[in-house]
Amino acid sequence: MATNYKIANRRIKLLQGYSKRYIDQNAGFTLIEMISVALIIGILSAIAAPGWLGFVNRQRLNKASDGLLSAVRQAQTEAKNKKLSYSVSFRVNSSTNVPEYIVYQGIPPTTITTTTTPSSNTTSSSGWNPLGDSLELNARQVFIYTNLSSLTAYNTTTASDIVTTAKGEGTITFDYLGALANKADNSVINEPLKVMVAIPQATGDAAGDLKRCVIIEGLIGGMRTEKDASCK
Template identity: 30%
Template sequence: MPKNSMKNTSSSGFTLLEILMIIVVIGISSAITVPSWLAFADLQRLKTAQDQVYRAMRQAQSQATKNKLTQQVSFREQDGIVQWAVHLTTVNPSDAMWNNLDPNVRLDEETTLQKSNGIRQIQFDYRGNVRQPPLGRITLSTKSSKSSKSGGKAKRCVYVSTILGAMRTGKEHDKADSNGKYCY
């Protein structure tokens, strides 16, 4: 048999058209999944921040009953980052140890906790009761989320709902409550 007839006539690899089709399919898949992934990530950030706020409030309430001293949980926005601190009411909030929430989370305008000198706060007495009503809530939203029907933001909230210090969490709804708020 001659040497030339043994040449391999098959070619391996992809054609330019096949590679272009793969790139188009990957691009379309990315365009569909990336916005969903970003919305999911924003929602996870909000849930985590909501949990941190809830635990901070419970911590202040627990320390108040344990130490038989009035405790306060304070919230502020510093350089665009929401922060919280649990401290005695005798301690100036600026001297407290502040903890940061996720940088993509912000205090929403639906927040109703009492505000003094730019700091939102609630106090718990030695029995764990709210020391100085009014009661209120912290409402959180993300800076980038566009998933909500109520103004473009997903929302999560933590309520202090009774003077006995009962707390609960809530989330955004499609319809406003009787006060025009979406997070309940």
């Protein structure tokens, strides 16, 4: 009887020993396992990152485009409601590299600086707003491009197509009816006015492939939007 007890006790100790060794061997991850997991995570991240970045850029550009269209409509609405001429100017701030806009009564003055509001009654505050307002764009995330000649020469184009090789600026002015006002020399507008937002290329100021634009055409100031290759 004592012999059977000793044999049983020895078997229990052997089983306990095997169990302890098994637990010790599987208590953690080996270096090879950790390296393999890290490689898999890295590969998946490399695959997903471009798609996620493209999604973020498209969302950002869509919001900037909404801000662009809203600014133009605001100027036209103010002109209709108040029965006065109103203008909206666009530029890329030379210091922050962030696109900006401003809506104001009347036509632009002969000189517009970074420290004065472009209206006949200039003030000490700039009055410029970042495009999209709450979008909080950072430098070089979105640029403005146009076919307009300058901030001061309102409703005047330099070409029929948008200049996509350099940052743009310009002013669109509506008359008291909400229609596009005649140019400073009283001549009628004969080409559509185009303002575009785009993700710039990695270097330089040229526009990338992601584009959104607002086109104002006809004397009544009709607006339409286009995207990517249709922005020209």
